[in-house]
Amino acid sequence: MSFQEALNSGKFVxxxxxxxxxxxxxxxxxxxxxxxxxxxxxxxxxxxQSAVMRICSLAICRIVLEHNAEPILQMTCRDRNRIGLxxxxxxxxxLGIRNVLCMTGDHVLAGDHKGAKPVYDLESVQLLTAVDSxxxxxxxAGNGLKGGTHFFQGGVVTPEANPLxxxxxxxxxxxxAGAKFFQTQAIYDIDKFKEFMTFARRFPxxxxxxxxxxxxxxxxxxxxxxxxxxxVPEDLINELKAAGKEKALETGMDIxxxxxxxxxxxxxxxxxxxxxxxxxxxxxxxxxKAGLL
Amino acid sequence: MIITQKKDRxxxxxxxxxxxxxxxxxxxxxxxxxGTGGQEQLDELKGLLEGEGRAVAGAFVAKTxxxxxxxxxxxxxxxxxxxxxxxxxxxxxxxxxQSAVEMFEDKAVYPANDSMFLGNMTRLQMFDERCSLCGxxxxxxxxxxxxxxxxxxxxxxxxxxxxxxxxxxxxxEIPCAWVRIYExxxxxxxxxxxxxxxxxAKDWSASVKPRKLTAREEKKK
Ligand code: SF4
Ligand code: SF4
Numbered sequence: 001m002s003f004q005e006a007l008n009s010g011k012f013v014x015x016x017x018x019x020x021x022x023x024x025x026x027x028x029x030x031x032x033x034x035x036x037x038x039x040x041x042x043x044x045x046x047x048x049q050s051a052v053m054r055i056c057s058l059a060i061c062r063i064v065l066e067h068n069a070e071p072i073l074q075m076t077c078r079d080r081n082r083i084g085l086x087x088x089x090x091x092x093x094x095l096g097i098r099n100v101l102c103m104t105g106d107h108v109l110a111g112d113h114k115g116a117k118p119v120y121d122l123e124s125v126q127l128l129t130a131v132d133s134x135x136x137x138x139x140x141a142g143n144g145l146k147g148g149t150h151f152f153q154g155g156v157v158t159p160e161a162n163p164l165x166x167x168x169x170x171x172x173x174x175x176x177a178g179a180k181f182f183q184t185q186a187i188y189d190i191d192k193f194k195e196f197m198t199f200a201r202r203f204p205x206x207x208x209x210x211x212x213x214x215x216x217x218x219x220x221x222x223x224x225x226x227x228x229x230x231x232v233p234e235d236l237i238n239e240l241k242a243a244g245k246e247k248a249l250e251t252g253m254d255i256x257x258x259x260x261x262x263x264x265x266x267x268x269x270x271x272x273x274x275x276x277x278x279x280x281x282x283x284x285x286x287x288x289k290a291g292l293l
Numbered sequence: 294m295i296i297t298q299k300k301d302r303x304x305x306x307x308x309x310x311x312x313x314x315x316x317x318x319x320x321x322x323x324x325x326x327x328g329t330g331g332q333e334q335l336d337e338l339k340g341l342l343e344g345e346g347r348a349v350a351g352a353f354v355a356k357t358x359x360x361x362x363x364x365x366x367x368x369x370x371x372x373x374x375x376x377x378x379x380x381x382x383x384x385x386x387x388x389x390x391q392s393a394v395e396m397f398e399d400k401a402v403y404p405a406n407d408s409m410f411l412g413n414m415t416r417l418q419m420f421d422e423r424c425s426l427c428g429x430x431x432x433x434x435x436x437x438x439x440x441x442x443x444x445x446x447x448x449x450x451x452x453x454x455x456x457x458x459x460x461x462x463x464x465x466e467i468p469c470a471w472v473r474i475y476e477x478x479x480x481x482x483x484x485x486x487x488x489x490x491x492x493x494a495k496d497w498s499a500s501v502k503p504r505k506l507t508a509r510e511e512k513k514k
Contacts, residue, residue: 078446082494104453107445107463118446125450126494140494158454166475169488170451176491185454228457 003042003070003099004152007181007206012264013271014292015072015183015208016283017044018064020055029060030067032280037069039284039293042099044183044273047074051111058088061097072154073097076105081121082130082140089134093149100151101183102127102174124155125170125177132178154181157207158229159196160189168199175203183273185229186212188236190262197268208271209263213279213286214252217241253282257289264290294323294413295386296420297330297406302341305382309403312380314348316371317405318393320358320385328418329406330354330384338384338405350377358389365396375400428499434492436477441495444470449492451475 006013016036021029036043043064047057061071073092075085092100104123108116122130130140137148155174161167171182182200187193187209200207212230214220217240220232236255243251260272276283287293309315317335324330335352342349351374355364368375375381380401383390387408394402412420425442431449432439441447445463452471455462459472478487 104446104448106455109445109463120446120448121497122494123446123448123450124453125491129491129493156454158456161452161454161456162458163456163472163475166452166471167454167456169475170471172488173450173491228455228462 001041002152003072004180006041007270012292013042013206013208014040014287015042015044015271015273016040016280017046017273017275018060018280019046019049019277020057020060022052022054024055026055026060026063029063033064033067033069035280036283037064037067039287040274041271042070042072044072044074044101047076047103047105048079048111049106051078051106051108051113051116053111053113058092058095058097061092062095065096070099071097072099072101074101074103075127076103077120077122077124077127078105078108078118079116081119085122085127086130086134086139089131089149089151090145093134093151098150098152100131100153102131102153102155102179125173128153128155128174128177128179135178152180153178154183155179156185157182157200158185159187159193160185160229160231164196171200172203175205179205181206181208181270183208184210186210186223186227186275188230188232188259190259190268194266194268200269206270208273209259209269210273210275211256211259212275212277213256213282214240215279216245216248216252249282253286253289256286260286260290260292264292294326294411295388296409296412296422297324297327297386298409299329299334300405300407302338305403305405306341306345309380309382309401312347312401314350314378314380315342316350316375316378316381317352318358318368318381318383318385318389319352319354320389321354321356322358322385324358324385324389324406325354326414326418327420330358330389334384338382348377350374355385355389358383358385358392361392361395364392368396426500427495427497428504429496431492431495434490436474436481436483436487438470438474438477440470440474443467443473449495 018032045057045060057074061073064071102124108118131151131153134149135151137145157171158167217237220237223230224232240248240251263269274283319330319335332354339349351371355367381393382403382405383393384405390404410422411424412422415421422442424439427441452469456469461467461469478484
């Protein structure tokens with residue numbers, strides 16, 4: 001079942017992600033893909049995440065396909081103009097990549113090439129429009145294509161954004177631009193997320209709640225302090241703290257499993273996107289704890 | 294106005310070390326307001342050069358350094374001083390420097406400043422960039438606040454996920470342009486217009502360099 005079919009089937013969908021490495025040694029990446037591929041419905045491949053230069057998402061998506069797993073091509077607007085983006089999208093299509101996640105992308109100042117020229121010829125909404133146009137056999141300039149693309153395209157949204165109203169307005173613009181699914185920034189406050197979902201359910205789109213595995217109270221505090229749009233509530237931080245150093249990761253995984261169960265059992269959203277960031281082997285453990293395996 | 298900053302003086306002196314006699318050219322407009330090309334800065338550089346044993350044949354603050362013809366007329370009375378100088382140091386923006394290059398075909402011309410951006414003076418000698426001269430103004434659609442310039446990503450359709458308590462992910466010193474735009478659209482009763490509209494990708498062909506414009510209408514015969 002493809003990612004799109006899985007979402008449409010009504011099952012609780014699980015996606016995880018792999019981050020292409022910096023350098024050509026991809027042994028660890030092969031290993032991560034193998035751990036995850038039969039467990040999740042699709043694997044996001046990040047695009048020079050945090051503006052740190054690494055292997056391109058496109059090449060690794062192809063490798064994911066070669067492992068018989070389904071990739072979601074993350075595409076940011078930071079490094080390519082509209083010619084480069086459309087050209088890569090055509091290339092992705094002929095390589096058999098079917099899912100694309102359109103994002104504006106972290107600024108180059110967040111990364112390891114701070115002197116690079118940020119492109120942002122397009123941004124997320126316009127990239128979604130471009131994908132829709134390519135799917136319909138035309139490029140952004142209106143030229144006909146000899147063969148259109150076949151993408152299932154999605155976007156990202158930050159339910160904890162402060163202020164929230166402008167973020168929600170943009171969410172609607174993304175839907176109008178053709179987004180079919182959303183993966184959210186990591187959420188930890190399920191009651192608040194439910195409010196967001198009440199809004200999101202008004203639209204014909206699928207939503208996967210984002211979740212970054214918490215391995216300690218320190219990490220939770222770090223996320224709160226440094227990552228815009230992430231808010232780990234105080235009670236979860238206390239729970240991690242109380243677990244002590246030895247048991248913190250275990251507790252973090254329990255929290256993840258508990259959240260996933262609730263999201264699924266209360267039918268709050270359509271699935272979960274687990275960001276393991278180096279702890280890919282923990283994803284199946286969490287899924288088992290949550291009763292998904 | 295064009296915001297300029299003084300080049301590091303050591304670097305400047307190094308750049309012009311091969312010349313003996315100088316003419317300093319300032320500008321009474323932006324560069325004076327920025328404190329980079331007014332009388333005071335001319336005197337300062339003159340002192341610096343003379344302290345190094347170099348001659349300053351003359352110095353003048355032009356009315357508008359980027360106005361080529363006007364500056365040329367103003368400089369007529371410095372014919373002698375300019376004749377003595379083998380190098381002209383221009384203390385205005387890059388445009389002013391190039392006015393001098395155009396006027397003095399066979400004389401060395403060096404910039405004393407770095408040109409930074411087009412900005413507004415918010416307080417005395419404090420400047421904010423507000424417009425990047427994109428050639429296709431969309432302020433009519435964004436409540437009068439320019440996202441092309443004041444959002445570091447130039448996003449045209451709402452905030453990215455990096456907004457943190459109304460500030461930009463790039464720096465907590467930058468208010469998020471899209472939060473400002475949203476709030477202004479709300480205050481001015483234009484929220485529906487903002488929500489309903491999606492701005493298409495900009496046409497950057499409107500800013501292909503170098504740009505040229507003839508604003509005067511040719512007189513009908
Ligand atoms: S949209 Fe912004 S950059 Fe373009 S002309 Fe208007 S103010 Fe200047
Ligand atoms: S936080 Fe706001 S100003 Fe900063 S890049 Fe994102 S949208 Fe632009």
